[in-house]
Amino acid sequence: MQVTMRYFGQLRHLAGRDEDTIHLETGVTALSAIRAAMAPYGEAAALIVMDASGALRPSLMVLINDAPIDKETPPTLQSGDIITLLCAISGG
Amino acid sequence: MQALTDEERAVYEWQMWTRDFGEAGQQALKNTTALVSRVGGLGGPVCLELAAAGIGRLIIAHGGNLKPSDLNRQILMSHEHLGTPRIEQAKARLLALNPRLEVSAVASNISKENVDRLVGEAGIVFDCAPLFEERFLLNRACVTQRKPMIDCAMFSMEGQVTTIVPGETPCLQCIYPEIPPGWKREFPVFGAVSCAAACYGVMEGIKHLSGMGASLKGQMLYFDMRNMTSYRLPLQRRPDCPICSQLWKVSPP
Numbered sequence A: 001m002q003v004t005m006r007y008f009g010q011l012r013h014l015a016g017r018d019e020d021t022i023h024l025e026t027g028v029t030a031l032s033a034i035r036a037a038m039a040p041y042g043e044a045a046a047l048i049v050m051d052a053s054g055a056l057r058p059s060l061m062v063l064i065n066d067a068p069i070d071k072e073t074p075p076t077l078q079s080g081d082i083i084t085l086l087c088a089i090s091g092g
Numbered sequence B: 001m002q003a004l005t006d007e008e009r010a011v012y013e014w015q016m017w018t019r020d021f022g023e024a025g026q027q028a029l030k031n032t033t034a035l036v037s038r039v040g041g042l043g044g045p046v047c048l049e050l051a052a053a054g055i056g057r058l059i060i061a062h063g064g065n066l067k068p069s070d071l072n073r074q075i076l077m078s079h080e081h082l083g084t085p086r087i088e089q090a091k092a093r094l095l096a097l098n099p100r101l102e103v104s105a106v107a108s109n110i111s112k113e114n115v116d117r118l119v120g121e122a123g124i125v126f127d128c129a130p131l132f133e134e135r136f137l138l139n140r141a142c143v144t145q146r147k148p149m150i151d152c153a154m155f156s157m158e159g160q161v162t163t164i165v166p167g168e169t170p171c172l173q174c175i176y177p178e179i180p181p182g183w184k185r186e187f188p189v190f191g192a193v194s195c196a197a198a199c200y201g202v203m204e205g206i207k208h209l210s211g212m213g214a215s216l217k218g219q220m221l222y223f224d225m226r227n228m229t230s231y232r233l234p235l236q237r238r239p240d241c242p243i244c245s246q247l248w249k250v251s252p253p
């Protein structure tokens, strides 16, 4: 199946693009999909998204089809889902 | 509560025509002290729009001198004053626009030492600081003193705004329980983007003070000017939030 991964904040800057299309096996959770999406972007992107145990960071907001998810129990994805990753931003 | 003068009625006439605002809304602004943390890319336009709208008193806090790399977004500043304190330029610019305004200029950033006193003097707080440490200090003081805080942020071509009312909405550390790892002090941004986030924040403040419109309480507006899209995200409080969970025990949502 195919899902869209949409990036905001520091993640968009690191990725150098607004979104990726990811091809996955059916029945994959949002967490696995996010890990797969981050793989090409190296340590810096992984650090923003996941903690040392591989869980999603509390400062990251994750939406599936524009609805926020419970990051402690990332849901199983459906083909065509849009996963949005919003990083914490500040001022200056 | 201080009434409006004839001069103020003349200056604010056009905004007083706005439905649900009127003279009562204008009087609410006149009788309010707002604290704005920093007068840079976000805080500068926040102050400018609050001054233009007729806020009674502004407390502004920002340390340091103006650098060339500030000038793409810090619209209270001017090229001729490079190398001089930002706070003095900000105060002069705000008073040039609105000489009726009272400005208390603090030549240092929000810190552990000054945060409780400055929040204590304000009726509303605008969080526009770059450092998460500073934002969390303001959040904690606002929660403790139950002061509303408008939180504004920007990055690259994106911005976000939310209205935090302690006891009614999640606090900043419910949204961001940690300083985000990998976050950098210097980042890409256009002045028009920080200005847009600031203007959304100012309207949230004006709405909160005057009681008009629907606010972003418990929601975050996140906008993307690269693609001209926006999201309005529901925010959730953290039952274990070290900053605000005590408030919920006193008065559950």
Ligand SMILES: [Zn+2]
Pocket: B170, B171, B172, B173, B174, B175, B237, B238, B241, B242, B243, B244, B245
């Ligand atoms: Zn909280």
